[in-house]
Amino acid sequence: MPGLRHPSVLRAMTRAVADVSAARSALQVLGPRPDHELVDSSRAIVAATDAEAGGSRRVPEGDLEACRAVVRLEETHDAYEALLQEAEGRLEAVYRSAMEGKDLEEPDGRDESAAAAAGDDAAVQEEVIAVLRQAEEGKPVESVRLVDRQLRHLPEAFGRIQGLRVLDVSRNQLEVIPDAIGGLDHLEELRLASNALISLPDSIGLLLNLRILNVGSNRLRSLPDSISKCRSLIELDASYNGLAYLPTNIGYELVNLRKLWVHMNKLRSLPSSICEMRSLYLLDAHFNELCGLPSAIGKLSSLEILNLSSNFSDLKDLPASFGDLLNLRELDLSNNQIHALPDNFGRLDKLEKLNLEQNPLSMPPMEIVNKGVDAVKEYMLQRWLDILLEEERKSIAAAESPQAPTTPSAWLARSVSWVSDVSGSLVGYLSGENKTEKDAYLDQQY
Structure with missing residues (x-):
């Protein structure tokens, strides 16, 4: 990069890289960001509890403190990510100056650029x-x-x-x-x-x-x-x-x-x-x-x-x-x-x-x-049908057992019904009536 010969560019890049590294290290130490829905619910609980200050507390102290910890972690992530974004912006600006061979403090031509x-x-x-x-x-x-x-x-x-x-x-x-x-x-x-x-x-x-x-x-x-x-x-x-x-x-x-x-x-x-x-x-x-x-x-x-x-x-x-x-x-x-x-x-x-x-x-x-x-689709449909048929076989065997309940489960009833619905179409599908050549889509980029 030709601009690195300018001392101001080199100094600015060094500072920006150090700031980016520090912010990323801090975020790494913090660990994963808490789930957004968890943060929203935690904030709602904390806000409701604060609004009821002096009244009867509905949320156990331990749970309330856990909610506060989630909110604090989210706010800390926000702060460090803002620092990271600002540092990355500075680094990007310095990089552009270095690529263009310009000094960040270069006075020449500034009036002309400003006028334009x-x-x-x-x-x-x-x-x-x-x-x-x-x-x-x-x-x-x-x-x-x-x-x-x-x-x-x-x-x-x-x-x-x-x-x-x-x-x-x-x-x-x-x-x-x-x-x-x-x-x-x-x-x-x-x-x-x-x-x-x-x-x-x-x-x-x-x-x-x-x-x-x-x-x-x-x-x-x-x-x-x-x-x-x-x-x-x-x-x-x-x-x-x-x-x-x-x-x-x-x-x-x-x-x-x-x-x-x-x-x-x-x-x-x-x-x-x-x-x-x-x-x-x-x-x-x-x-x-x-x-x-x-x-x-x-x-x-x-x-x-x-x-x-x-x-x-x-x-x-x-x-x-x-x-x-x-x-x-x-x-x-x-x-x-x-x-x-x-x-x-x-x-x-x-x-x-x-x-x-x-x-x-x-x-x-x-x-x-x-x-x-x-x-x-054919392979997975056959696999699903096999699974349902196996479940039906197990259920029939269990129903014939003296210790088994006398009625099948609702899930099994739905499964057997679905098996009946797809069996006819599957037989035709497996016999080759609906088969096509290798999907051309997989030969090109999605």
Whole structure:
């Protein structure tokens, strides 16, 4: 790097590297971040107890102290992660200076650069002022698109543009969105992608008509809980950020959401409420740190496209309810540590595309996987049928025993019924009526 010959660059890089190392070491000592839902419940318990100060205490002292410890750990993580983010930002700036061969304290050319920047800012401001003037004059303004304008500031006055339905300020340099944005009662589409946003205002929850929200490629570490109030949302893109969790109640409120992109973040888990998104058609959570899925994931009855690839060493298992995703058409589980698919995986009859590459799979065997999606479905369906038949055999044997109960279990009744339903289709499937050649999808990148 040519810029390392400048003493100021070298000093700044040394300090930034030391600060990054110190912050990461502190986070490592702290251990894993507590689960977000646990943090929320702990905060609620502590707040309720503090509000009842002087009255009868409902929570045992030991449990209360445990809740306080969870909250303290979360706050400590927040503090050190803020330090880490600030240090990494400084290191990135120093690295750019080093690559460009510039001295951080270089005076030459600064006035010229500042003048050029001032000229650009003036042009942008004129464009912004023109939009606001048009609105003030009572002229209809339904769409504002200020994309790639090097915009650093969004005026509060934008929140008073009545009738605005589309606001696109993508690819700018915005660090803050004003609270006044909550005043855009008619806003349906808000695009804030590729800026430098660290947070979103709580007032975003006032956008009750918002249908599309894109906050991808920013520096967000969390989404405000109020985003759950945007019940008209059908598309939410929060990819390419630093999200460690999603709002606890997001699934209970965003029941109309059709597409959710949260890939390229730092998510360790998905909230259990996400299973209530009955309208969800697409879920992309690849390249995170997911340790698993909510146990009730099978309740996503409308889900057709699911990408969980590249969670690497963290994702090892799929819940038993996975086989209830009966409308699933495309599934990417590549680059994980999954050893076995759920026994009822064969129920995914509509599955057309399947990527299982780079997993230590033993069930189904790799020779089956290499034959394609139809072979995998056939193998897993036969396995599930065998399991149900074995359970039926054991139940019949137990029923004939004098010590056995006289009625079969409800689960067995359902299993036998399901066996009857699938037997006919399975016979045809295994006889070759519905077989296809090796799935071409596995020969190309997902």
